Amino acid sequence: GAGVSQSPRYKVAKRGQDVALRCDPISGHVSLFWYQQALGQGPEFLTYFQNEAQLDKSGLPSDRFFAERPEGSVSTLKIQRTQQEDSAVYLCASSLSELGTGANYGYTFGSGTRLTVV
Amino acid sequence: AQSVSQHNHHVILSEAASLELGCNYSYGGTVNLFWYVQYPGQHLQLLLKYFSGDPLVKGIKGFEAEFIKSKFSFNLRKPSVQWSDTAEYFCAVNSGDMRFGAGTRLTVKP
Numbered sequence: 488g489a490g491v492s493q494s495p496r497y498k499v500a501k502r503g504q505d506v507a508l509r510c511d512p513i514s515g516h517v518s519l520f521w522y523q524q525a526l527g528q529g530p531e532f533l534t535y536f537q538n539e540a541q542l543d544k545s546g547l548p549s550d551r552f553f554a555e556r557p558e559g560s561v562s563t564l565k566i567q568r569t570q571q572e573d574s575a576v577y578l579c580a581s582s583l584s585e586l587g588t589g590a591n592y593g594y595t596f597g598s599g600t601r602l603t604v605v
Numbered sequence: 606a607q608s609v610s611q612h613n614h615h616v617i618l619s620e621a622a623s624l625e626l627g628c629n630y631s632y633g634g635t636v637n638l639f640w641y642v643q644y645p646g647q648h649l650q651l652l653l654k655y656f657s658g659d660p661l662v663k664g665i666k667g668f669e670a671e672f673i674k675s676k677f678s679f680n681l682r683k684p685s686v687q688w689s690d691t692a693e694y695f696c697a698v699n700s701g702d703m704r705f706g707a708g709t710r711l712t713v714k715p
Binding site: 520528530578580594597598 | 641
């Protein structure tokens with residue numbers, strides 16, 4: 488597609504519920520990133536994929552967070568046993584370039600999924 | 606670890622006023638620098654970026670930024686703001702993966 492698509496746009500989950508957030512990157516984009524943006528804060532890095540390989544997951548806040556990109560295109564961020572502190576906007580971004588190659592085309596962001604845990 | 610600091614949390618200006626938003630980063634290596642804008646209810650959009658060359662970078666909508674290596678700064682400027690510039694502005698640094706500042710909320714009064 489023309490842009491990065493995320494679904495759902497809004498998700499309300501009861502505490503303890505599992506959620507799955509989807510990201511469709513721009514076709515052909517090698518790199519895919521997940522960010523968490525709390526209210527009034529800048530996006531915080533969660534994890535990075537190069538094609539299907541998850542090369543960096545240092546930003547995932549706990550083992551309740553899991554991300555995958557099995558075929559190197561669509562990615563899913565899963566949060567198990569959601570807690571109130573998980574409430575945030577989850578942003579997905581994709582980029583044509585690979586990290587560390589020296590080429591950098593910048594990132595294209597999706598509109599995000601606003602997760603509210605009640 | 607690299608970090609990005611935006612010192613102004615909320616800036617309020619009248620239309621036609623000049624704008625300068627500060628951004629400082631802490632990283633000694635080669636960096637790529639970005640400013641993103643997020644209009645209310647919309648996704649992050651790239652305003653401008655610096656990779657190399659002329660340290661004065663011009664972006665969309667009349668925005669520009671100046672990279673001053675000695676000061677580790679990449680401040681965003683616009684000579685005359687408009688009401689439609691009301692948004693959240695994020696500075697970002699990429700020396701591997703992208704790291705963002707906390708953002709500056711700009712409110713332009715008509």
